[in-house]
Amino acid sequence: MKITYKPLGVFVVVLLAAGIGGAKLVGLWKTESTKQPVAIREGEFAGMPNPLDIRGSYTWDDVARAFNFDVELALKAFGASDPTTKVNTLESIYGEASLPEGTEIGTDAVRLFVSLLTGLPHAPEGSTILPFSAIEVLRTEGKASSEFIEEAAARAYTPGAVQGVPATKSAEPATDIPPATGDSPGAPAATKTSAVAVPKIVQADLPASPVFDAATPTTSTTVHTPSPAKSGGESTGEGAVPGTITGKTTFKEIKTWGLSEDQIKSTTGGEIGHDLAAIRDWASSKGLSFSEIKARLQALLDAR
Amino acid sequence: MKAKTAGLGKKSGRKARRIVQIVFFVIVAVTATGGALKEKGITIPVIPDASLHSICPFGGVVSIWQLLNVGTLVKKVHESSLVLAGIALVLALLFGPVICGWVCPFGTFQEWLAALGRKIFRKKYNTFVPTKLDKVLRYLRYLVLAWVSYMTAVTGKLIFQDYDPYFTLFNLWTGEVAVTGYIALALVVALSLFVERPFCKYACPYGAVLGIFNLFRIFGIKRNAPTCISCKACDRACPMNIQVSTAKVVRDHQCISCLECSSEAACPVPATVDMLALPGQVKDTFGQETAKAGKKNLGGEK
Numbered sequence: 268m269k270i271t272y273k274p275l276g277v278f279v280v281v282l283l284a285a286g287i288g289g290a291k292l293v294g295l296w297k298t299e300s301t302k303q304p305v306a307i308r309e310g311e312f313a314g315m316p317n318p319l320d321i322r323g324s325y326t327w328d329d330v331a332r333a334f335n336f337d338v339e340l341a342l343k344a345f346g347a348s349d350p351t352t353k354v355n356t357l358e359s360i361y362g363e364a365s366l367p368e369g370t371e372i373g374t375d376a377v378r379l380f381v382s383l384l385t386g387l388p389h390a391p392e393g394s395t396i397l398p399f400s401a402i403e404v405l406r407t408e409g410k411a412s413s414e415f416i417e418e419a420a421a422r423a424y425t426p427g428a429v430q431g432v433p434a435t436k437s438a439e440p441a442t443d444i445p446p447a448t449g450d451s452p453g454a455p456a457a458t459k460t461s462a463v464a465v466p467k468i469v470q471a472d473l474p475a476s477p478v479f480d481a482a483t484p485t486t487s488t489t490v491h492t493p494s495p496a497k498s499g500g501e502s503t504g505e506g507a508v509p510g511t512i513t514g515k516t517t518f519k520e521i522k523t524w525g526l527s528e529d530q531i532k533s534t535t536g537g538e539i540g541h542d543l544a545a546i547r548d549w550a551s552s553k554g555l556s557f558s559e560i561k562a563r564l565q566a567l568l569d570a571r
Numbered sequence: 572m573k574a575k576t577a578g579l580g581k582k583s584g585r586k587a588r589r590i591v592q593i594v595f596f597v598i599v600a601v602t603a604t605g606g607a608l609k610e611k612g613i614t615i616p617v618i619p620d621a622s623l624h625s626i627c628p629f630g631g632v633v634s635i636w637q638l639l640n641v642g643t644l645v646k647k648v649h650e651s652s653l654v655l656a657g658i659a660l661v662l663a664l665l666f667g668p669v670i671c672g673w674v675c676p677f678g679t680f681q682e683w684l685a686a687l688g689r690k691i692f693r694k695k696y697n698t699f700v701p702t703k704l705d706k707v708l709r710y711l712r713y714l715v716l717a718w719v720s721y722m723t724a725v726t727g728k729l730i731f732q733d734y735d736p737y738f739t740l741f742n743l744w745t746g747e748v749a750v751t752g753y754i755a756l757a758l759v760v761a762l763s764l765f766v767e768r769p770f771c772k773y774a775c776p777y778g779a780v781l782g783i784f785n786l787f788r789i790f791g792i793k794r795n796a797p798t799c800i801s802c803k804a805c806d807r808a809c810p811m812n813i814q815v816s817t818a819k820v821v822r823d824h825q826c827i828s829c830l831e832c833s834s835e836a837a838c839p840v841p842a843t844v845d846m847l848a849l850p851g852q853v854k855d856t857f858g859q860e861t862a863k864a865g866k867k868n869l870g871g872e873k
Contacts, residue, residue: 268848269845269846269847270666270845271584271830271833271846272583272584272585272830272835272848273583273584273587275666275673275830275846276587276588276590276673278660278666279591279666279669279674280591280594282658282661282662286655286658287651287654287658288649290651290654295650295653295654296648296650296651296652296654297625297651298621298622298626298649298651299622299625299649300649301620322718352612429632492611504778541640542693543640543724543725552642
C-alpha cells in the first residue's frame with residue numbers, strides 16, 4: 268500500500284478533525300479551565316469548592332458564582348470595577364505598587380479572601396497579603412472567625428501608604444467598602460487605616476522570617492503571629508530555611524530533612540502524598556487541615 | 572508528454588502539503604490571536620479564542636507525568652492538549668512525525684524562511700553545517716526534551732514557554748513573551764536562512780518525542796534499490812539532510828514524513844522512493860538494512 272501526498276494530507280486532516288470532533292462530543296475538548304473549582308475531597312468541608320483551585324484566569328464573576336457570594340464584595344475588596352475582569356489582573360495592579368518586599372497581592376490573595384469570606388479552608392502562601400479594603404469587607408461579611416480575619420488584617424496592605432498603585436483602583440475601595448469596626452462611615456481611608464483594631468502581639472512571638480518583617484510596615488507595631496488555624500497561617504515563603512515547613516514544602520523535602528514515611532503518615536492519618544507534591548496542596552485536596560499537619564510535622568522536625 | 576504529466580503530478584502532490592500547512596498555520600495564528608485578545612477582554616465573533624497552549628500537543632505530553640502522579644494538568648495546559656497529543660501519537664505510530672512535516676506551523680514558518688535562504692545561497696543552502704558536527708547536534712533536542720520534561724515535572728509550570736520560539740512567534744505582540752523567547756526566535760530566523768528547519772533539527776523537544784516513532788512506524792519511506800539511479804535527488808530534497816539514497820528503509824529519527832524525497836516529488840524514477848507499509852521491519856536506521864526485509868521487500872538486494 269503506497270501512501271502519496273494527497274491521501275496522507277487527507278488522512279491527517281480527517282483524523283485531526285474527527286479526533287477533535289469526537290472529543291467535543293464526549294466533552295473531552297476543553298480549551299480553558301471550567302471555572303468550577305475542584306471539590307474538597309474529605310473532612311468537614313468535603314464536597315465544597317476548594318479555594319485553592321481558584322485560577323488567575325477566573326473572572327470575579329466566576330469566583331463569586333463558584334463560591335456563592337455577591338460579586339460586589341470581591342470588587343470592593345480588591346478595588347476592581349468590572350466583574351468580567353480576570354483575577355490575575357491583580358498582579359499587574361498591585362505589581363506596579365511598591366508593596367513591602369516579599370509580599371504579593373495576586374491570585375492567592377483572592378483565595379485567602381474567599382477562604383475568610385466563606386469559612387472554607389485555605390493555607391495561603393507566605394508572601395500573600397490582602398489589601399486593607401478586603402479586610403473591611405471581611406470584618407462585616409466574613410464567615411471565618413474574627414481571629415483569622417485579624418491575622419490577615421495585621422499584614423494587610425494599606426493603599427494610601429504605598430505609592431504607585433493606580434489611584435482609581437486603590438482609592439476606590441477605601442471609600443466604598445463597609446465601615447470597619449469602630450470606624451465612622453465615610454471616614455477617609457487614612458483615618459480608617461489608623462483606626463484598625465488589630466490585636467497587639469508581643470514582638471518576641473514572631474518567627475524570624477523576612478516575610479513578616481517585610482509585611483509589617485503598614486501596621487507598624489501591630490504584627491501577628493500565625494497560629495495553626497483553619498485558614499492556615501504561614502510564616503515562611505519560598506526562601507524558607509531548610510527544616511521549616513511552608514506552603515510550598517514538598518514531601519520529598521521533609522524526607523530529606525530526616526523524617527521517615529512512617530513519621531509523616533503518623534501526622535496525616537496514615538496517608539502520604541507523592542514526593543513532589545506540596546504538602547499544603549495535598550492536604551487541601553484531601554480535605555485535611557494543613558495547619559494541623561504542618562504543626563505536627565514541624566514538631567517532629569524540631570524534636571530531631 | 573509523459574514527462575510533462577509526471578511533472579504536473581509532482582507539483583500537485585507538493586501543493587497538497589503546502590495547502591495543508593497553510594491551513595494549519597492560519598488556524599493556529601487566528602486561534603492564538605483570538606485567545607490573546609480574549610485575555611485582554613476583546614472577543615471577536617466567529618474567531619476561535621483558545622490559547623496557544625490549549626492547542627499545542629506538547630503541553631499534553633509534558634503534562635502526562637503530573638497527570639499520573641498528582642492528578643492535575645500542568646498550569647495553562649487543558650484537556651484539549653491531551654486530545655491533540657493522543658491524535659499525534661496515532662499519526663506518529665502510522666506515519667512517523669507527520670505532525671512536524673504537515674501540521675506544525677513553526678515548521679511551516681521555517682520552510683518559508685528556507686525558500687528565502689535558497690534564493691540567496693542556491694545549491695549551497697542547507698549544507699553549511701559540517702556533517703560530523705551536525706550529527707552530534709541532532710541529539711541536542713533530546714537534551715532539551717529531558718530538561719523541559721524534568722523542569723515541568725518539578726515546577727508544575729510550562730517552563731519552556733520562556734524559551735520557545737514557536738510561542739514567541741504567535742505572541743509577539745501580547746507582552747507575554749520573555750526576552751529569551753525573542754532571542755530564540757531571532758536565532759531561529761537567522762539560522763533558517765542558512766539551514767533548513769534548524770529548530771526542528773537541533774532544539775525542538777516535541778520533534779524529539781515524535782522522532783522516536785520513526786524507529787517503529789507502520790508506514791515508512793522505502794527506497795527500491797534496483798530501480799534507483801543514485802542521482803541523490805532525494806538527499807538534496809530532504810529538508811532534514813537525511814541520506815535517503817543510501818538507505819533501503821528510512822528509519823532516521825529526524826525524518827518528518829514530508830515526502831519531499833519520494834518519487835512523487837524529488838525522485839525522478841517512478842516507484843523508487845515511496846511511503847509504504849513496513850511489515851516485519853524491526854530496524855533499519857541510517858542505511859542499515861534488515862536482511863530479511865531487504866530480500867522480501869526490496870527485490871532480494873544484498
